[in-house]
Amino acid sequence: MKKLAILAAGIILLIFVAAKYADKESDTAGNSGITFFTGSWEQAVELAKQENKPIFLDISTSWCGYCRRMKANVFTDADVAAFYNASFINVSLDAEHGEGSVLAGKYRVSAYPSFLFFNSDGSFSSQTAGYRNSDNFLELGKRNKK
Known part of the structure; x- marks a missing residue:
């Protein structure tokens, strides 16, 4: 029993x-977080033009601890993801490989993570670097949405 x-x-x-x-x-x-475009940079710019949306570009590296924290804690935040997905064409590239390396050189990226914003026509708008918590990252996006 x-x-x-x-x-x-x-x-x-x-x-x-x-x-x-x-x-x-x-x-x-x-709620898997920010949805990042998986095509080429040229395709992302074309999509931004078609949708009349600015582009958010995350440039990071595999060895960067703050980059990993952004991806794990901030990019997955529900409010951050909802805003960035609705407001931007989001692109994430590795600064040490392929197009990420080319764009990191072109825009003189020297710190990681780096966040670059482009107008809907693909022209450069602004750039900043460093870890941000969810609230600060959301505010950064709001300032760069045009």
């Missing part, structure tokens, strides 16, 4: 934990 009670308690606990995990999954469903 005692074994049956322990088994029943274990099953109830397992169901409770599974239900709690399912609730957590549904809370985060659809």
Whole structure:
């Protein structure tokens, strides 16, 4: 009888934990963070022109701790993601590879993470660097939305 009670308690606990995990999954469903364009820079500029949206460009490196923190904590923030996804064509490039290297050189990126903003016609607007918390990063986007 005692074994049956322990088994029943274990099953109830397992169901409770599974239900709690399912609730957590549904809370985060659809909120994967900022959606970054995956095509070429030229394609991103063309899309910005078509949609009449400015471009947000994140230039980072794989070894940069603050870059990883931005990606894990700030780019995934629900308010940040909603604003940036609605307001910008978002692009993220590695400063040490491919187009990221070319653009980092062209715009003299010397610190990571670097955030560059471009007008909807692809012309350069502004640039800044360094870790920002969610509120500061949201304010940065609002100042650069045109």
